[in-house]
Amino acid sequence: MKQVSKILLPLSSVRNADAALIIGRNFARRFKAHLAVLHVRPDGRDIAPLAGEGLTGGMVEDLMSAAEREGARRTREVQEVFETFAAHAGIAVVPPRIPFPQDEASVSFNVIKGSESEIVPFHARLSDFTLVAHPDSGDEVSSSEALHAVLFDSGRPAVIAPREPMAHMVKRVCIAWNGTAEAASALRGVIAWASTAERVRVLHCGDYQRRGPEAREVVDYLSMHNITADRVEFAPVERDVGKGLLAACKDFEADMLAMGAYSHSRLRQLILGGVTRHVLEHATLPVLMSR
Template sequence: MKIIQKILLPLNGTSNAEGALTTGLLFARQFGGHIAALHVRADSREVAPLAGEGLSGAMVEEMMSAAEREGARRALSVREAFDHFTLQNGIAVTGPIPPFHGNPTGTATASFVTMTGREHEVVTYRARLSDVTIVAHPDSGEEVSSSETLHAILFDSGRPVIIAPRQVPQTAGRRICIAWNGTAEATAALHHILPWAAEAEAVRILYSADYQRRGPEARHAAEYLAIHGIEADLLEFSNPDETVGANLLAACRDFGADMLTMGAYSHSRLRQLILGGVTRHVLENAELPVLMSR
């Protein structure tokens, strides 16, 4: 099921970019795909509206110049990190539309594009014509659950997103856990994980009475995978002393999983952010790549 060919990889200069680049490379080599790295520079003209808030034209002009200089500095830093990574790993760098119909399995190509605009909009539009988007985990101290770009991809691209771990992964997609609760979001994640699950060494479906919503049960998800030739075992996870999200990640660790897939925000995003929620806990605490879909 070799359908993962274009992997969109937004790079904005976070210290965890290597984790995202490595995750992208693992998957690109697995499927013989292409990493489409993208850096979005902020438009310095966005500062202009401040002129109506008591700032003189000269002050706004200086702010625009400073923003432009900072944007150029960050763009150069991101490009240097990309060039270093591709050189170090022997990745052929091509144009944004590589002249091929798939690399041999075990190899990958990459491209780099810089665009100007609002990051969450530009990345989302590009994600719509990508097989998957991989985002770097935010720097320590930031909450990934508050990432505007991540939420824009999840809610507006129609495509899956993989949140890379903070630490550089050694493997990804060999031992897969599927979080199941019967929702439409979980169903979308199940469909999107099929290319990886078809080649995985082991697949486990995780379910819990505290996590289940109205919809098909975990055994039905296992039956669906079986029709695709994918054997998956089932495990009910539960620990009354822990939250569902913590239990879910503990079950992944017990399985030795190097990839988790789940639906994002079965409840409304606002409600999850206020109450906590499984999505938020996993986003902020997972130590493995997490594929999410809506």
């Protein structure tokens, strides 16, 4: 049975879209899967309930019209980027609502009007994983609406694409382990890549570990899936576990990192930082996250 058959790629804008489309194509080729590119166009009417008191009906209409124009502009830009990509993708381009080819890579493009925070997780729930284009660095990374909609409301893993296009296939996989349920969910999600990778490494750290199974047990679990992995304990860099984790990935020359997301509350991570936030903002490789 194929472990990956459908990959969802939501694109709200053209920011970092090229890198996400390229890695999405590579994933589709690797698993002979379908890449479902989805653009959610905001509905201008949704702005009406948010309009402040004291605005006249005409002012609200103007706001709605401006929102519609902005939505139409973004949709055109995303569609143009997709069409350019599709012309050179080297995989079949198919309509979004037919049975997808089962023995070859394919891609589709769909535009749906509505709320991204609702539509994206609905589609993610029936996808094997969701590929998210990397937001720009800074606060936007930790507040990406599509990413958090998938992580908190889909029950499926998310893969954050790097900012720069990654032309080669994933050969070396790192799995960050701290014993939590979130780490276990990420471990299950990365099996599809680990089972065909050249090398797999389990990374653990005393400052990162929580109550739960230890890294040596993860290596034993992977062996039951016919995956050979080693384990390495990494140290925080400048007292930062996230920085130490990424340094360990670099030492291994990893092409992908899998980790649990937000073992602490999202609010605490946003205020105090945390491993999830650091990795989101600084990783240069694809990162599979799950809750």
